Amino acid sequence: MTSKQDKARIKAAVKRRKRETYTPVVPDKQLGFVHNNVDCIGCRACEIACKDKNGLSAGPRFRRVQYIEGGTYPDVYAYKVNMSCNHCESPACLPTCPTGAIFKRKADGIVDIDSTLCIGCRRCEAACPFGAPQFDPGDNIVKKCNMCVDEIEAGRKPYCVMACMMRVLDIGSIDEIWRGSLETVAIGPADKVSKQVKNMANIELTKPSIGFVAHSKGKVK
Amino acid sequence: MSIEKLTQSLNKRLNLSRRSFLKSAAVGGASVAAGGLVEMKTAKEAKAFAYEPYPTDDQLETVVTSCAHNCGSRHMLVAHKWKDVIVRLSTDDGRYQRDGHFGKDDNEEPQLRACLRGRSYRQRLYSAERLLYPxxxxxxxxxxxxxxxxxxxxxxxxxxxxxxxxxxxxxxxxxxxxxxxxxxxxxxxxxxxxxxxxxxxxxxxxxxxxxxxPSYQGTTFSSRMTFGTIEDGNEDDTFAHSKLMIMWGWNPAYTFHGGNTFMYMRMAKQRGCKFVLVDPQYTDSAAAYDAWWIPIRPNTDAAMMAGMAHYIFTNDLHDQEFIDQFCQGMDAGTMPEWAKDKENFKDYILGKYDNEPKTPEWAAEICGVPAEDIIKLADMYARTKPAALKASWAPGRNAYGEQYNRMAAALQAMTGNIGILGGCAEGVGKAWHxxxxxxxxxxxxxxxxxxxxxxxxxxxxxxxxxxxxxxxxxxxxxxxxxxxxxxxxxxxxxxxxxxxxxxxxxxxxxxxxxxxxxxxxxxxxxxxxxxxxxxxxxxxxxxxHDVALPWYKGHYYIHRPKxxxxxxxxxxxxxxxxxxxxxxxxxxxxxxxxxxxxxxxxxxxxxxxxxxxxxxxxxxxxxxxxxxMSWDEFKQRGVYKFKLDQPHVAFREQIENGKAFQTPSGKIEILASQLAQITDWKKTMYGYEIPYIPKWIEPWESLNSPKTSEFPFHLISPHPRWRTHSIFNNCSWLRETYEQEVTLNAADAKQLGIRTGDTVEIWNDRGRVVVPTYVTERCMPGVAVLHEGVWIDLDSEGVDRAGNPDMLTLDEPSPAGAFAYNTVLCNIKKTDLEHRPGWDQLATSRAHVFRRDL
Incomplete structure (x- = not known):
């Protein structure tokens, strides 16, 4: 466990490193995901849709529906936290890239990797606190979710969102998601959106563009 | 590589100007226009899908089709193809139906979004296991x-x-x-x-x-005997109207009974519906609907239901008016003339015939659910209107599984929850025809x-x-x-x-x-x-070329062209x-x-x-x-969705307009006329006697039987989410999301010295399998859960290294024909034998054998 002092030092170090290597892109509008941890049945259709869309073999999982469970029999609980790339405001992956393959789009804040520039050094993989960039041993490069930019440019939504059988995963302007003003069925009438859930990396590290409807046991105080 | 070239490339790599380029290139997008770029012949702007060609959906040919297997629902698949190759699959996004547009997804015509199995279809289609030649x-x-x-x-x-x-x-x-x-x-x-x-x-x-x-013979039997039909199902949108939903052995998060059932249940939750799960496992459905979990010993469901019936009868919570009007044999007053000397259900429950009142306390001994919980649930069910008791198929896949389904139908009838919106008479659950x-x-x-x-x-x-x-x-x-x-x-x-x-x-x-x-x-x-x-x-x-039907729920057709x-x-x-x-x-x-x-x-x-x-x-x-819609228009669109005037509720006609049920008596037959009149059981397809009213019958093995001294665990084998029975077992995408493993309660596992990931042997006198373990608090002690359908992979000793539970099941059906898939005792121990998760390693070699002339 890091002490308060350590955290401050880490923060300063991260800040220094970013300043030296990278001029942050301030997107016109930042897109982000929203996921309802409680109502998600954990079916992983989104994961498979993503694999199919991105032509991945077994191995890299851009989208990961994580199962959380706890309690003691028979008083138990379970919920899901669904995450792919959070297209962070300050992506930790980006400044680590020695070839400039990683970029953040001005228009919508999507973070992507140019596969022709990637040399597969895997530094970004280590830098990301959420496990978004993943090495594909078949192609020898790192790949990750790009929010299906081709679909977004065609005026549609990413494959994972359109695959969600429960309609609990969506995208939208992250500010609207956090404010709870996004028009989406992913957020129920009585639901509140939080930026973070339990056991997730400190969001100050990268400022991930994601919102959750957290389970009562998954709330961060 | 020549010296000259090596120097050149070294120069390039060490070129400081390149580094400055990288810095600016990292900014990305069209804003990259720094001077350093011009010198760099290799430089280019970072962009998405840099490997060309990356055909986007709109550059490919779009063909609407569907998934095909008997999972319990049917969803749209949209093939995006290049010439004769399916490049990727997507699903319904609202565009394809008449008057559709992207994103259209209303409650009347919801999108038919495919599940993980459907989405993995390309892996099955193009798998190494495909048979290509006779x-x-x-x-x-x-x-x-x-x-x-x-x-x-x-x-x-x-x-x-x-x-x-x-x-x-x-x-x-x-x-x-x-x-x-x-x-x-x-x-x-x-x-x-x-x-x-x-x-x-x-x-x-x-x-x-x-x-x-195999899936539901006990349930089919029950529905036919009680209602005279298997069409006892509501369309899935009706679930949104329930105030109480009892999921009895039902896990709609795994087995999609109807295309959007789980979604409408979420709607019910948002409207304040309370959920209860009666199941040996705390399933994902329980989690998603925040259900009150009542763990129950497998194969004792009919006993618990009898206990509930006892509470409802003795506290006068039953709907006597409904019983008198619609039921046969529920109590003495509803006995037909010809059966006056036969037993009726109420008196059976009260213990008139065997001096054994089926009290909640009596039931608690058998099913392991505390009597107060049985009472609480019975009280909730009897007092909440409308309430849906969804009696799933799994508890019916048991010795005397049909008694469980018959007992459930009796509860549904005595509380008057049949034929009304928000109630439920399922059962089989076949709805729209x-x-x-x-x-x-x-x-x-x-x-x-x-x-x-x-x-x-x-x-x-x-x-x-x-x-x-x-x-x-x-x-x-x-x-x-x-x-x-x-x-x-x-x-x-x-x-x-x-x-x-x-x-x-x-x-x-x-x-x-x-x-x-x-x-x-x-x-x-x-x-x-x-x-x-x-x-x-x-x-x-x-x-x-074909056309896909919805499964037992859903009202639509999907065109399936070649x-x-x-x-x-x-x-x-x-x-x-x-x-x-x-x-x-x-x-x-x-x-x-x-x-x-x-x-x-x-x-x-x-x-x-x-x-x-x-x-x-x-x-x-x-x-x-x-x-x-003409055939040609249907072919061109790919889907036709029916709009129903009102939510489809089974037996609405019977209850609202007095139409006769399709039984011999025209009533809900708690006393089944057909069964009551059989004299020579050997000459029936059942072979052995089946009570004409629902009864609790001790199964041939369960956690209550003496056999537990040798085989202390009760094995159940529910349907997995990542296969449709055995189909898709060879898909690595699905394998990666789930693994064939046995679920054990944490306390049991501790006693056996087993932790999550340990490989165990499960055996009884019929067979032996090897699987890894998943240890959890979400499973009832004494119960082991092993999902059906994994492809057997026998070693030289005949041990199934893949972990198929049917190595352990008994080929002794219940009299009514129910497969006793969930009536299995077994024992478990740690093992050094290796688990072979199936055919992913073997497929290569086997494909090799399959694909050449020997």
């Missing part, structure tokens, strides 16, 4: 050695063998085990009872049919010469002729062949992996070696296929049967079997299939269902 066995059965042969050779062999077997052993020598591998197309239908195979063998004059349905048949359907559709309980074929083969008719559940016949034991000498599997899926696999292995012909028709190799003499490659639903040409030499099952008919019986048989086709159907099937489908659409869909 093959014939060259090794021993089960050894997996085959040689490639021509269609002509394969079909000649099958045809001549069929004739030989029929001539030698008579008209019962061939068993058809057709099932779900290609089910629920209107044209190419591998239905167990009345599909293409049954029709073919029936016309040929040699067929022993298999009548009990689809026009299901485009294939030739006539007097030949279901000819059989004997019919047995489906899991008794091995018993019949091994013990012939010393088999009693009740042992195999022989269906009565009206002629002098009634009661003749079939002399089974051959099996046909059409879209069926039954060898892997029926109970007691070791007994099947013993029996299969006594057969003279085993034919497997499928699109991939399966564990069953390994035991076949002839493998016939069947085109998948992407490779033939998206790609059949791979390899595969043919449709309809083509194969037609060709065999011509070979065996010339034009007479050929044309009778497939009236719209000629002999060349084996090579050209497009026009004939189109003719069948168009006729079905014009006559049945437009004619009977009054659909106002």
């Amino acid at each position: 093959m014939m066995r060259v090794g021993k059965r089960g050894e997996g050695k085959f040689k490639r042969v021509s269609w002509d050779e394969a079909l000649t062999h099958v045809a001549s063998k069929m004739v030989e077997i029929k001539d030698t052993y008579g008209p019962t020598a061939l068993v058809d085990q057709s099932y779900a591998g290609a089910s629920y197309g209107v044209l190419h239908k591998s239905d167990q009872i009345e599909g293409l195979l049954g029709r073919f063998l029936g016309m040929f004059g040699c067929r022993t049919s298999s009548w009990s349905v 689809a026009e299901a048949v485009a294939y030739p359907y006539d007097q030949y559709s279901n000819i059989w010469f004997q019919s047995i309980k489906s899991d008794r074929w091995a018993h019949c083969v091994l013990n012939y002729p010393n088999v009693k008719r009740e042992e195999i559940g022989l269906w009565p016949r009206q002629d002098d062949t009634d009661g003749q034991i079939p002399n089974i000498k051959g099996i046909f599997w059409q879209g069926s992996d039954w060898f892997n899926q029926l109970t007691n696999i070791n007994k099947e292995i013993e029996a299969i070696n006594k057969l003279e012909l085993v034919v497997c028709m499928d699109s991939t190799i399966t564990p069953s296929g390994l035991y076949a003499d002839v493998l016939l490659p069947i085109a998948t639903h992407f490779e033939r 998206v790609i040409e059949p791979m390899g030499e595969s043919k449709t099952d309809f083509q194969v049967f037609t060709e065999l008919a011509y070979r065996i019986g010339g034009n007479v048989f050929g044309q009778a079997f497939n009236p719209k086709a000629n002999r060349d159907y084996f090579h050209i099937n497009d026009n004939v299939d189109e003719a069948y489908l168009k006729e079905w659409w014009d006559q049945k869909v437009i004619g009977h269902q009054h659909v106002d």
Whole structure:
């Protein structure tokens, strides 16, 4: 466990490193995901849709529906936290890239990797606190979710969102998601959106563009 | 590399100006225009999908189709293809239906979004396990050695063998085990009872049919006896109107009973509906709907329900008006004249006949649920209106499983929750009626010469002729062949992996070696296929023309065009049967079997299939269902969604307008007229007595039986989420999301010294399997959960290293025909034996064997 002092030092170090290597892109509008941890049945259709869309073999999982469970029999609980790339405001992956393959789009804040520039050094993989960039041993490069930019440019939504059988995963302007003003069925009438859930990396590290409807046991105080 | 070039490249790599380029390039987008770039010939702007070509969806051809298997629902798949290759699949996004647009997803016409299995279809279609050519066995059965042969050779062999077997052993020598591998197309239908195979063998004059349905025979029996029909289901949108939903052994997060059931249940939750789960496991459904979890000992459900009934009766919480008006045999007042001397349900519950009142305390002893919880649930259910008790199929897949379903129907009836919006009479759950048949359907559709309980074929083969008719559940016949034991000498599997899926696999292995012909028709190799003499490659639903039906819930049709040409030499099952008919019986048989086709159907099937489908659409869909869309428009759109005037609720007509139920008495038969009048049980297909009112009957093994001293765990084998039975077991995407493992309670595991990930052996006196463990607090102590359908992978000792629970199940069906899949005691210990998660490693080598001439 890091002490308060350590955290401050880490923060300063991260800040220094970013300043030296990278001029942050301030997107016109930042897109982000929203996921309802409680109502998600954990079916992983989104994961498979993503694999199919991105032509991945077994191995890299851009989208990961994580199962959380706890309690003691028979008083138990379970919920899901669904995450792919959070297209962070300050992506930790980006400044680590020695070839400039990683970029953040001005228009919508999507973070992507140019596969022709990637040399597969895997530094970004280590830098990301959420496990978004993943090495594909078949192609020898790192790949990750790009929010299906081709679909977004065609005026549609990413494959994972359109695959969600429960309609609990969506995208939208992250500010609207956090404010709870996004028009989406992913957020129920009585639901509140939080930026973070339990056991997730400190969001100050990268400022991930994601919102959750957290389970009562998954709330961060 | 020359020195000069090496220097150049070194210079490039060390070039400081490049580094400055990188810095600016990292900014990305079109804003990169720094001077350094111009010098760098290799430099280019970072962009998405940099590897070209990356065909976007809009650059590809879009074809609407659907998934195909018998998972309990049916969803749209949209193939995006390049020439003859499906590049990716998406699903319904609201665009394809009439008046649709992207994102249209209302409650009246919700999107039909495919699940993870449907989305992984490309892996099955293009898998190494695809059968591409006809093959014939060259090794021993089960050894997996085959040689490639021509269609002509394969079909000649099958045809001549069929004739030989029929001539030698008579008209019962061939068993058809057709099932779900290609089910629920209107044209190419591998239905167990009345599909293409049954029709073919029936016309040929040699067929022993298999009548009990593995998934839900207990439930079917119950619905037929109680309501006179299996159409006891509501459409899934009705669930949004419930105030209380009791999910009894039901996990809609895994088994999608209806296309959007889980979504409408979420709507119910948002409207304040309370959820209860009665199940040995705290399932994902319980989590998603925040249900009150009542863990129950497997196979004791009927006892708990009896306890609830006792509480409801004794506290006068039952709906007497409803009972008097609609029920037969619920209490003394509703007994028909002819049955005045028979038992009624209420008096049975109160203990009048056996001096054993079925109190909540009595039930608690049996089912392990505290009496106060039974009372609380009974009270909730009786007082909340409307309340849905959804009695799922799984607890019915048990010894006397039909009693559980019958008992549930009694509870549904006594609380008046039948025929009302937000209530539930399921049961089987078949709701909206689809026009299901485009294939030739006539007097030949279901000819059989004997019919047995489906899991008794091995018993019949091994013990012939010393088999009693009740042992195999022989269906009565009206002629002098009634009661003749079939002399089974051959099996046909059409879209069926039954060898892997029926109970007691070791007994099947013993029996299969006594057969003279085993034919497997499928699109991939399966564990069953390994035991076949002839493998016939069947085109998948992407490779033939058809129309998809919703499963038991849903009101829509999805067009399934031939998206790609059949791979390899595969043919449709309809083509194969037609060709065999011509070979065996010339034009007479050929044309009778497939009236719209000629002999060349084996090579050209497009026009004939189109003719069948168009006729079905014009006559049945437009004619009977009054659909106002032409066949051509339907083909062009790919989907037709019905709009219903009001939510479809089973038995609404009966309750609101007094229409008679389809039972002999026209009432809800808690006392089943048919059963009450049977005198000689041996001569029925059941073979053994079944009570005419729902009763608790002690199963032959459970956590309450003395056998637990040797086998202390009760094994249940629910349907997995990542397979449809055994289909998709070979897909690595799905394998990666879930693993075949046994779920154990944490306290049990601790006692055994087992932690998550440890490999264990599970065994009983029928077999032995090896699997990793998942230790959790979400499972009831004493219960082990192992999902069905994994492809058996036997080692030299006959131990299944893949972990198929049917190595341990008993091939002893319940009298009503329910498979006793969940009535299994076993023991568990840590092991050094290696788990083989299936065929992912083996597929390579086996594909190698399959794909060349030996």
